[in-house]
Amino acid sequence: SQKIEQNSEALNIQEGKTATLTCNYTNYSPAYLQWYRQDPGRGPVFLLLIRENEKEKRKERLKVTFDTTLKQSLFHITASQPADSATYLCAHRGNKLVFGAGTILRVKS
């Protein structure tokens, strides 16, 4: 079955640093990966999508990479701020959109 894995441990970083979150997938080669942000008590909010033929995608302070050889996507937040603290979910599309468990990011001032 399609599996998608994210770091189960929370990532704690200092404000201003770059946060890097990892998403690994197995048993499938997705045509694209999506990243969502979820705040407590809220539904996930779409951030970025990257297709298999794209190595990198940027949006403001966000950057996503997609390495089909490693079967991995990295999600970077540069110049992180306390307001970036949230859970970040990656998802890939097979015959359905499958989500990882998410990684909690805590940015400390």
Place this chain on the structure above:
Amino acid sequence: EAGVVQSPRYKIIEKKQPVAFWCNPISGHNTLYWYRQNLGQGPELLIRYENEEAVDDSQLPKDRFSAERLKGVDSTLKIQPAELGDSAVYLCASTGGGTNSGANVLTFGAGSRLTVL
């Protein structure tokens, strides 16, 4: 534009009681999803609708869960009877036109948190 609207936001019931959740997707979005999210986990698909047709309900526990999407707009998810293990957040999402529509970018509602005692 209003987002995906869900109600109720919170529901506490005794086990074996019925419960229903309602979802109003973004206007014009033909595809509607119901997901269940357990604490510390990612959303898991329960059912997907294309207009009023359920095209993927393989993950829906059909002995106690049911869903409908009359007229291809609003949708209702029902659990009867509820069990302790049904405690979770039930998320509704929709997709429609736009740049990323082919990649099924989802717009989620805030979710309905169910607690079964």
